[in-house]
Amino acid sequence: MRIPLSYILKRMGFLVAVLFTAATINFLIPKLAPRDPVQELINQKIASGGLTSEGAAEFRDSLRKLYGLDRPLWQQYLTYIWNTMRFDLGYSITNYPLRVDFIIGQTVFWTLGFVGVSTILAFLIGTVVGALVGWSKTSKWFSWLMPPLAAFSAVPAFIIALVLIYFLAFKLKAFPLRGGFSATIVKDWSSMEFLLDVAHHAILPGLSMLLVSIGGWSLGMRSMMVTVEGADYITFAEAKGLKGSRIFFRYALRNTLLPQVTSLAMSLGLIVSGSALVETMFSYPGIGNRLGGAIAALDYPVIYGIVFFMVVGIAVATLLVDLLYPFLDPRISYSGG
Amino acid sequence: MQRGQGFRGFLNYIRRNPAFGGGLLLLLLLLLFATVAGLFVPKDGAYPLATMPKQAPSAEHPFGTDSVGRDLLPTLIYGTRMTLSIGMIAGCIGLGVGTVLGFMTGYFGGLFDTIVKFLVDVLMTIPSFLLLITIASSVPNPENMSILQMALILSLVSWVQPTRAIRAQVLSMRERAFVMMAKLSGMSGMEIIIKELMPNLMPYLAISLAGAVNGGVLGSLGLQTLGIGNLREPSLGMTIYWLRYYNAFLQGYWWWIIEPVIVIAAIFIAFLLLSIGLDEFANPRTRRTV
Numbered sequence: 001m002r003i004p005l006s007y008i009l010k011r012m013g014f015l016v017a018v019l020f021t022a023a024t025i026n027f028l029i030p031k032l033a034p035r036d037p038v039q040e041l042i043n044q045k046i047a048s049g050g051l052t053s054e055g056a057a058e059f060r061d062s063l064r065k066l067y068g069l070d071r072p073l074w075q076q077y078l079t080y081i082w083n084t085m086r087f088d089l090g091y092s093i094t095n096y097p098l099r100v101d102f103i104i105g106q107t108v109f110w111t112l113g114f115v116g117v118s119t120i121l122a123f124l125i126g127t128v129v130g131a132l133v134g135w136s137k138t139s140k141w142f143s144w145l146m147p148p149l150a151a152f153s154a155v156p157a158f159i160i161a162l163v164l165i166y167f168l169a170f171k172l173k174a175f176p177l178r179g180g181f182s183a184t185i186v187k188d189w190s191s192m193e194f195l196l197d198v199a200h201h202a203i204l205p206g207l208s209m210l211l212v213s214i215g216g217w218s219l220g221m222r223s224m225m226v227t228v229e230g231a232d233y234i235t236f237a238e239a240k241g242l243k244g245s246r247i248f249f250r251y252a253l254r255n256t257l258l259p260q261v262t263s264l265a266m267s268l269g270l271i272v273s274g275s276a277l278v279e280t281m282f283s284y285p286g287i288g289n290r291l292g293g294a295i296a297a298l299d300y301p302v303i304y305g306i307v308f309f310m311v312v313g314i315a316v317a318t319l320l321v322d323l324l325y326p327f328l329d330p331r332i333s334y335s336g337g
Numbered sequence: 338m339q340r341g342q343g344f345r346g347f348l349n350y351i352r353r354n355p356a357f358g359g360g361l362l363l364l365l366l367l368l369l370f371a372t373v374a375g376l377f378v379p380k381d382g383a384y385p386l387a388t389m390p391k392q393a394p395s396a397e398h399p400f401g402t403d404s405v406g407r408d409l410l411p412t413l414i415y416g417t418r419m420t421l422s423i424g425m426i427a428g429c430i431g432l433g434v435g436t437v438l439g440f441m442t443g444y445f446g447g448l449f450d451t452i453v454k455f456l457v458d459v460l461m462t463i464p465s466f467l468l469l470i471t472i473a474s475s476v477p478n479p480e481n482m483s484i485l486q487m488a489l490i491l492s493l494v495s496w497v498q499p500t501r502a503i504r505a506q507v508l509s510m511r512e513r514a515f516v517m518m519a520k521l522s523g524m525s526g527m528e529i530i531i532k533e534l535m536p537n538l539m540p541y542l543a544i545s546l547a548g549a550v551n552g553g554v555l556g557s558l559g560l561q562t563l564g565i566g567n568l569r570e571p572s573l574g575m576t577i578y579w580l581r582y583y584n585a586f587l588q589g590y591w592w593w594i595i596e597p598v599i600v601i602a603a604i605f606i607a608f609l610l611l612s613i614g615l616d617e618f619a620n621p622r623t624r625r626t627v
């Protein structure tokens with residue numbers, strides 16, 4: 001299977017456009033907002049007695065020079081874009097010597113862990129449930145699953161998280177209330193005990209994401225299944241006398257999986273923003289909770305840096321799915337597209 | 338399709354489309370809760386130190402109180418009102434902009450269409466909630482943000498989905514026979530849009546509106562839960578922010594947790610049912626979703 005080079009180039013161009021837009025928004029928004037961070041810092045210094053009003057003017061000039069604010073706007077913009085594209089996202093304000101990319105590196109694997117596992121599980125469970133409900137030869141009892149699943153899919157994950165924390169963690173004490181691992185345990189990634197503890201802490205955040213996403217997958221799968229069931233090749237397979245299970249798995253399921261993969265790419269953004277709020281609810285040590293902390297502390301480089309990083313992640317993942325698509329479905333060709 | 342007359346016809350339709358009726362009823366109940374109930378419960382109770390803190394539900398405080406002395410009944414009444422208002426303003430602006438852009442680009446095409454479509458594609462890839470975080474966290478004095486300011490910020494992203502959906506519908510409808518007929522009879526482009534396309538797209542506009550309002554509510558809820566926006570005036574997001582801030586879980590204040598969850602879940606389920614019902618109205622031939 002080959003993908004025309006022109007298509008790959010077009011998609012790459014789109015990726016660059018998305019990243020460019022995200023970086024431009026990060027640059028423009030603070031400039032448009034009627035506030036002067038340098039003046040705010042100076043006011044803070046004066047208020048705390050660390051600066052006299054005579055020294056303030058000199059301090060302002062040196063700060064403006066340091067941040068390049070004395071240069072024309074277009075130069076500032078180009079510098080910003082250049083730095084962002086090299087992933088030089090600057091320094092955190094509240095944890096000063098720490099760089100934003102370091103903070104991202106510290107937290108991102110926690111998020112990838114529970115969000116990745118719960119998304120894959122939700123995709124598999126939701127697809128199977130939707131297929132069983134949509135296939136008319138399965139038990140009617142399956143269709144009773146749909147209303148509750150649909151209801152769960154409408155409610156945001158962090159609201160589900162509140163309920164889970166209250167009943168499963170606080171009332172039943174079956175799971176920890178918060179955090180990514182116990183405070184009493186030695187943080188050692190090679191010890192089984194620590195890994196089990198991490199898994200134990202990840203279950204509730206993962207379950208919140210899982211409950212919310214299953215509904216979407218099964219709804220999509222069900223309607224696809226209904227469409228496919230009416231297709232001629234299914235009738236033909238039945239006429240040939242093939243076994244029901246073979247028709248279900250080899251004929252129907254295979255053909256309905258592809259739109260599901262497209263929706264997976266489309267919903268990555270929702271999954272990422274949903275997980276940020278879920279992490280905040282659990283004070284989970286992932287990137288979303290770090291974003292929440294940065295918002296509380298008005299640590300702008302960290303806010304903009306994490307948002308940009310998430311946009312990059314989603315855009316790249318979407319691109320990968322798009323490029324993988326023809327491998328999954330030989331019917332798709334990108335000629336002329 | 339056979340249509341009844343007036344209210345009886347409406348009831349007959351609801352019987353065939355229960356999701357629509359259920360969603361409408363649930364939304365109506367929420368609106369009643371947010372408006373009529375407010376006539377009997379003064380707003381003063383929705384602020385800190387209004388009453389005794391940490392009270393479980395009782396005859397005096399049917400919904401209980403939180404740990405700084407807000408009475409949760411008025412907090413939820415006025416909070417629902419605030420959050421729904423934000424969502425509706427943002428949703429209406431989003432639908433308005435989306436309708437204009439969708440019709441202009443879908444019907445007339447051209448360079449403008451290319452630019453808008455590209456912008457929409459880019460903004461569909463960037464999660465709107467992340468954009469909202471960037472924008473809303475940069476606003477000066479977010480703690481004094483008014484309903485309108487919050488709604489305006491949300492409407493910066495709420496036009497994207499409607500534009501996309503309406504443009505697609507207009508594109509498919511532009512080639513239909515009745516539009517051709519209108520063109521042949523000498524109607525201008527604007528006339529065709531208003532007299533021919535608009536009425537046929539009404540159900541789709543309603544679906545887009547429900548989606549945009551839903552998105553506005555979700556966005557404001559998420560932002561406030563993260564602590565962006567007005568955390569003093571009662572709203573549903575504010576309630577979630579403070580119950581987390583004061584660790585309502587560790588103290589076991591079940592009423593403080595469960596009540597806003599029920600109201601929020603009711604809002605989103607109402608919009609889900611409405612959009613399912615409207616979808617069935619728009620495409621009566623497709624199979625029921627739920």
